[in-house]
Amino acid sequence: MTFKVFVDGQEGTTGLRIHEYLAARSDIEVLKIDADKRKDPAERSRLLNAADVAFLCLPDAASREAAFMVNNPNTCLIDASTAHRTAPGWAFGLPELARGQRGAIQASKRIANPGCHASAFILAVRPLVDAGLLPRDAAVTATSITGYSGGGKSMIAEYQQQPLPAHLQAPRPYGLGLKHKHLPEMMAHTGLATPPVFMPIVSSFYKGLTVSVPLQLSQLAPGTTPEAVHAALAAHYAGERFINVMPLRDAATLEAGFFDVQACNDTNRVDLFVFASDTQVLVMSRLDNLGKGASGAAVQAMNVHLGVEETLGLV
Numbered sequence: 214m215t216f217k218v219f220v221d222g223q224e225g226t227t228g229l230r231i232h233e234y235l236a237a238r239s240d241i242e243v244l245k246i247d248a249d250k251r252k253d254p255a256e257r258s259r260l261l262n263a264a265d266v267a268f269l270c271l272p273d274a275a276s277r278e279a280a281f282m283v284n285n286p287n288t289c290l291i292d293a294s295t296a297h298r299t300a301p302g303w304a305f306g307l308p309e310l311a312r313g314q315r316g317a318i319q320a321s322k323r324i325a326n327p328g329c330h331a332s333a334f335i336l337a338v339r340p341l342v343d344a345g346l347l348p349r350d351a352a353v354t355a356t357s358i359t360g361y362s363g364g365g366k367s368m369i370a371e372y373q374q375q376p377l378p379a380h381l382q383a384p385r386p387y388g389l390g391l392k393h394k395h396l397p398e399m400m401a402h403t404g405l406a407t408p409p410v411f412m413p414i415v416s417s418f419y420k421g422l423t424v425s426v427p428l429q430l431s432q433l434a435p436g437t438t439p440e441a442v443h444a445a446l447a448a449h450y451a452g453e454r455f456i457n458v459m460p461l462r463d464a465a466t467l468e469a470g471f472f473d474v475q476a477c478n479d480t481n482r483v484d485l486f487v488f489a490s491d492t493q494v495l496v497m498s499r500l501d502n503l504g505k506g507a508s509g510a511a512v513q514a515m516n517v518h519l520g521v522e523e524t525l526g527l528v
């Protein structure tokens with residue numbers, strides 16, 4: 214059986230990466246839009262409605278517009294943008310979120326792909342909330358170190374200038390208004406009642422992302438140990454092909470002395486770490502922002518929706 218797939222935004226960063234994944238698939242027929250009609254509403258509408266699955270790799274406004282164009286009840290939309298991540302009627306495209314999420318993705322014709330920072334944060338925090346270790350009203354902070362491809366074509370062009378201006382050579386914290394666009398989905402899909410204080414930091418490497426969530430053991434349920442935090446993550450992701458819970462206080466990383474933010478690149482994998490002292494834990498979550506952070510995750514959600522092997526085309 215062959216599925217027809219259209220990528221709206223095929224020339225963009227996530228769209229191009231999705232095409233690379235699809236090119237290797239014999240079960241997918243890619244519907245291409247002519248270069249000069251990429252932004253032509255009538256042609257986009259025709260292809261969106263001809264597709265079994267359409268990926269929206271667009272700015273938010275164009276994604277909302279695309280969703281309104283679809284009247285074919287068989288077309289499944291997988292939206293990579295922020296537009297629909299907490300919208301009613303849209304399934305959150307993170308199969309590992311909780312029991313039942315795969316069923317929701319399979320059943321829905323509207324799937325919202327998580328944001329890259331949000332995926333890493335939610336995967337680190339949700340199991341601790343579900344296990345009753347992290348109270349829903351906890352005051353949580355998080356930082357995220359990310360490669361510049363997360364900012365799409367315009368940020369890639371900025372960082373690929375030759376010579377690279379001095380201010381782009383050092384890491385740059387941003388989102389300092391403390392209203393990052395991923396906060397609503399971070400709360401909605403972890404169950405946290407209070408927005409985390411979240412600071413992303415973009416730096417001069419192409420891709421790779423790590424979210425760090427520091428917690429005092431005194432913030433957690435009485436008696437919680439680092440072992441219990443680690444065990445909650447391990448239990449939540451038992452059997453998950455793409456989520457790798459590393460050993461507590463991962464010896465290889467401690468021995469190296471430095472954390473490698475790029476070590477999940479070119480995979481759809483998420484590595485979760487728990488570092489700890491007697492009174493504190495640091496939960497860290499690493500992914501490729503164009504893998505599990507965007508395009509790989511979108512392909513995984515498509516596989517779940519279509520009922521084909523979930524890992525097809527993904528490593």
Ligand SMILES: NC(=O)C1=CN([C@@H]2O[C@H](COP(=O)(O)OP(=O)(O)OC[C@H]3O[C@@H](n4cnc5c(N)ncnc54)[C@H](OP(=O)(O)O)[C@@H]3O)[C@@H](O)[C@H]2O)C=CC1
Nearest residue numbers: 222224225226227252270271275293294362363365366507
């Ligand atoms: N980059 C990443 O790591 C991630 C991105 N996302 C999200 O995915 C979406 C796409 O991001 P990304 O690929 O990085 O962005 P890019 O800027 O790299 O690409 C967006 C593409 O959309 C095209 N486009 C813009 N408006 C329209 C329109 N009206 N009709 C058709 N095409 C249009 C652009 O055209 P043109 O080429 O002419 O500019 C461009 O090719 C965004 O919502 C982003 O926030 C989500 C997770 C991670």
Ligand SMILES: CC(=O)N[C@@H](CCC(=O)OP(=O)(O)O)C(=O)O
Nearest residue numbers: 293294295328329330363364415
């Ligand atoms: C480096 C950088 O700018 N990253 C983007 C997030 C990329 C992402 O996850 O995409 P969405 O825009 O779809 O949420 C940011 O922080 O806004």
